[in-house]
Amino acid sequence: MNRLLSIRTNGPVCHEFTNDLQSWLDEMAVGDGVLTLMIRHTSCSLLIQENADPDVQRDLLAWLNRIAPPADDPSMGWITHRYEGPDDMPAHLKAAILPVSLQIPVQQGRMMLGQWQGIYLVEHRDAPHCRQIAAIFQPS
Amino acid sequence: MNRLLSIRTNGPVCHEFTNDLQSWLDEMAVGDGVLTLMIRHTSCSLLIQENADPDVQRDLLAWLNRIAPPADDPSMGWITHRYEGPDDMPAHLKAAILPVSLQIPVQQGRMMLGQWQGIYLVEHRDAPHCRQIAAIFQPS
């Protein structure tokens, strides 16, 4: 039970797609198992984070910009990879420390997420992109 | 073979629970497969780290506080999510860069950890919490 999910982005954002995943599991009428996700890019990330207060997502994006500022920031003059502009290399840095793959245990067809957890695509690039996520459900 | 593990915490700590996991695998008398863990919260983390010298865990917590200081630190005035105090948003930041899910290959019933590896819950909040970890073993 494989699937490729596509998500369009238009600049840095935390895009929640928890419901899309649950709908897919519902369609397949699965029982117990594990859902595995892998993002097929190196300048955006997967993430499980709080989905109650949108400020959490804004603060997260702001913090990522502080620990990995754009390459035209005076503190980042040492960066050599600049092909696609000042947001290029920092996007790879952020992608190195946020998850590229996630596993979510599933029980009786429901993802075993906590009350405040949502599943996100985190876009690190400024330009519009179409992002692909490989998803696979393994029954247990 | 699913299980919910509960761990009580009382402030920031690296709490090792490697032995609890191995005991559970022993009880089930499993063979080869993969153990998947997912923490059901967004302000604490899972981690595999060195379990020989406790200084490693102390230094890790100190470093996390340096890259994501409390919201009342002068450098963190830009933080907007402050509902539950100065340790609230930094806990989400730390949870974004430390693992939320882990997979451990299992061979003949033993987790294939290296000699110095232990499995930890890392608590990022100051107040006492009861944390849940969803665990599932998939035979191969």
Added chain:
Amino acid sequence: MNRLLSIRTNGPVCHEFTNDLQSWLDEMAVGDGVLTLMIRHTSCSLLIQENADPDVQRDLLAWLNRIAPPADDPSMGWITHRYEGPDDMPAHLKAAILPVSLQIPVQQGRMMLGQWQGIYLVEHRDAPHCRQIAAIFQPS
């Protein structure tokens, strides 16, 4: 279908081993499933990153040294774990925020990586090491 892969390193590097993994999958003539990798050490990491421009890997290593400098850097005087030299504790810090385990969905025997993704071992220590990665393929 388990395997232990060994990789020798000689100082900080991003060592790509995507082809070794694909060759192993080819030998086993697998179909659909999930490949799980776990590194059996706490001072090096696994990573999926861009494999087109080597500058990306150099910039990544440079950035990791900036957010987790050697213990003899004036900013790191607070570090207590110094058994094996100034690169000891920073290696644990880097290993905490880069992946220790990875999952790659496999379809008709091919890892579902994106066009620019490669799978790397990231060495954080200065001295030569022999690193082990536990790999397991689970058919779906």
